[in-house]
Amino acid sequence: MEKDKIDKKDHILDVAEKVFADLGYDGASTRTISGEAGVNMAMLNYYFGSKEGLFLAVFKRKIDSFRTLLQNIGSDESMNAWDKLDKCIDNYVERIIANNCFQKLINREVSMNKRGDLTDKIIEILMVNVYEVKRIMEEGVNNGLFYKDVDVPLVIATLFGTKNYIVNMPQLSSLILGHDIRDEKFMENELKPRVKTYMKRLLKAYLVNEHDNSK
Amino acid sequence: MEKDKIDKKDHILDVAEKVFADLGYDGASTRTISGEAGVNMAMLNYYFGSKEGLFLAVFKRKIDSFRTLLQNIGSDESMNAWDKLDKCIDNYVERIIANNCFQKLINREVSMNKRGDLTDKIIEILMVNVYEVKRIMEEGVNNGLFYKDVDVPLVIATLFGTKNYIVNMPQLSSLILGHDIRDEKFMENELKPRVKTYMKRLLKAYLVNEHDNSK
DNA sequence: TACGCTTAATCAATCGTTTGATTAATTTTG
DNA sequence: CAAAATTAATCAAACGATTGATTAAGCGTA
Numbered sequence: 001m002e003k004d005k006i007d008k009k010d011h012i013l014d015v016a017e018k019v020f021a022d023l024g025y026d027g028a029s030t031r032t033i034s035g036e037a038g039v040n041m042a043m044l045n046y047y048f049g050s051k052e053g054l055f056l057a058v059f060k061r062k063i064d065s066f067r068t069l070l071q072n073i074g075s076d077e078s079m080n081a082w083d084k085l086d087k088c089i090d091n092y093v094e095r096i097i098a099n100n101c102f103q104k105l106i107n108r109e110v111s112m113n114k115r116g117d118l119t120d121k122i123i124e125i126l127m128v129n130v131y132e133v134k135r136i137m138e139e140g141v142n143n144g145l146f147y148k149d150v151d152v153p154l155v156i157a158t159l160f161g162t163k164n165y166i167v168n169m170p171q172l173s174s175l176i177l178g179h180d181i182r183d184e185k186f187m188e189n190e191l192k193p194r195v196k197t198y199m200k201r202l203l204k205a206y207l208v209n210e211h212d213n214s215k
Numbered sequence: 216m217e218k219d220k221i222d223k224k225d226h227i228l229d230v231a232e233k234v235f236a237d238l239g240y241d242g243a244s245t246r247t248i249s250g251e252a253g254v255n256m257a258m259l260n261y262y263f264g265s266k267e268g269l270f271l272a273v274f275k276r277k278i279d280s281f282r283t284l285l286q287n288i289g290s291d292e293s294m295n296a297w298d299k300l301d302k303c304i305d306n307y308v309e310r311i312i313a314n315n316c317f318q319k320l321i322n323r324e325v326s327m328n329k330r331g332d333l334t335d336k337i338i339e340i341l342m343v344n345v346y347e348v349k350r351i352m353e354e355g356v357n358n359g360l361f362y363k364d365v366d367v368p369l370v371i372a373t374l375f376g377t378k379n380y381i382v383n384m385p386q387l388s389s390l391i392l393g394h395d396i397r398d399e400k401f402m403e404n405e406l407k408p409r410v411k412t413y414m415k416r417l418l419k420a421y422l423v424n425e426h427d428n429s430k
Numbered sequence: 431t432a433c434g435c436t437t438a439a440t441c442a443a444t445c446g447t448t449t450g451a452t453t454a455a456t457t458t459t460g
Numbered sequence: 461c462a463a464a465a466t467t468a469a470t471c472a473a474a475c476g477a478t479t480g481a482t483t484a485a486g487c488g489t490a
Contacts, residue, residue, distance in 0.1 A: 008469095022328035026241035030446060040471050045447060104326050111319045111383040112239060123386050130391055153391045154413040158373055161380030165372045168326040171338050176345055176368045198369045205420040245480060255437055257482080266480060 009047055012037045017058045021101035024108055025055060062102055074132045081140030088133055089199045092163060093192050100167035107168055130156055146207040155203065162199065224262055227252045232273045236316030240270060240324050271336060277317050278340045281310065285347040296355030303348060304414045307378060308407050315382035322379055345371060361422040370418065377414065
């Protein structure tokens with residue numbers, strides 16, 4: 001039946017997404033993916049043409065949800081820059097920290113130097129998110145809500161970088177935090193609100209401060 | 216001659232570091248590394264035992280030098296926590312942002328969920344550095360120099376995460392910053408002092424602030 | 431000669447991919 | 461409607477290429 005075919009392809013993509021995230025593109029073999037998905041190895045090539053085709057299919061499936069993540073927030077006229085930034089942080093912590101294996105996959109492949117065709121597409125998608133946040137912050141700077149000399153690009157690096165550091169290196173951040181962040185309960189009840197509070201305080205402290213350099 | 220042997224080993228490590236960073240651990244073959252270094256393939260195993268041994272040798276060479284640097288800062292009694300943190304930031308920007316291929320290498324391998332002693336060893340060594348910074352910050356909290364309710368683990372995530380975000384995804388951060396960060400001149404004359412200033416202001420604003428949540 | 435270094439040749443294992451055969455589903459035909 | 465023809469889906473097996481690693485012979489120097 002047609003529906004079963006789609007479900008099976010989707011199941012393969014689900015498994016491939018996780019295996020790619022866990023082992024990397026090179027580390028994930030077609031045998032491992034097919035084995036984990038419970039399908040014959042040849043099915044990967046039958047459905048997706050090649051290993052790279054499978055990887056691209058995994059990636060493309062996620063594109064739409066990422067494209068619309070923040071656009072609604074940015075265009076809401078009823079909120080000021082503070083509220084928008086608040087909502088951005090909430091959304092990122094909820095959506096991206098929770099479901100992180102795709103983020104790991106992306107960041108690892110982008111950090112490679114020798115994968116130009118694939119990298120450009122990923123960069124383009126990531127920039128959509130970045131640009132929304134950038135616009136919000138510049139709005140806050142322009143109307144005087146934020147301190148005029150804030151370094152917007154580097155604040156973005158902090159916002160996304162802090163998040164990446166936690167989710168991309170769970171073993172390391174678990175040691176730093178003193179809990180296993182892969183524990184669902186801890187993640188949901190403690191880490192998420194903690195990261196939200198921290199990020200808001202951190203950005204607030206910096207964005208409104210006059211950056212007095214005197215000692 | 217003894218000296219030549221050491222120089223050759225060092226040259227192999229230099230090349231291996233770059234190839235590992237560009238292609239990842241799995242993507243970098245021993246043939247590619249030996250070919251790039253201009254030595255026979257068997258020399259890698261002769262000198263370093265195995266591919267993993269070579270990787271660990273690359274890794275240890277970098278981390279050891281950096282650990283001693285951090286420890287010197289941390290144990291300096293003439294500086295308070297502020298000055299130490301200042302110096303940490305300066306050193307990180309100078310040493311790690313400039314020579315970034317090693318950082319990319321580490322972060323990519325740690326972000327894998329691949330089980331094995333290789334990842335564990337990397338984590339273990341990385342934690343030594345993390346603890347040094349953590350110790351400095353807790354020192355500042357304990358003697359009242361920093362605000363008592365700061366979230367030290369997450370500040371560490373910000374400190375390292377911001378840096379990682381910039382150096383691990385140069386294509387993306389170049390777009391955000393509006394300049395190619397792989398341009399040596401821009402990196403040296405603009406980005407480095409800019410990141411230093413930003414990180415210090417950001418951490419200072421957060422660490423001394425009372426985190427007023429009222430609007 | 432004896433020893434440390436270097437090499438080409440080679441190993442078994444694994445890689446991504448392809449093949450040919452078989453089964454299941456669908457369409458066409460009488 | 462039923463039989464035949466066609467297409468789609470699935471599988472085990474094997475392909476050539478490449479992987480990390482090892483071997484034994486050759487090299488230069490002390």
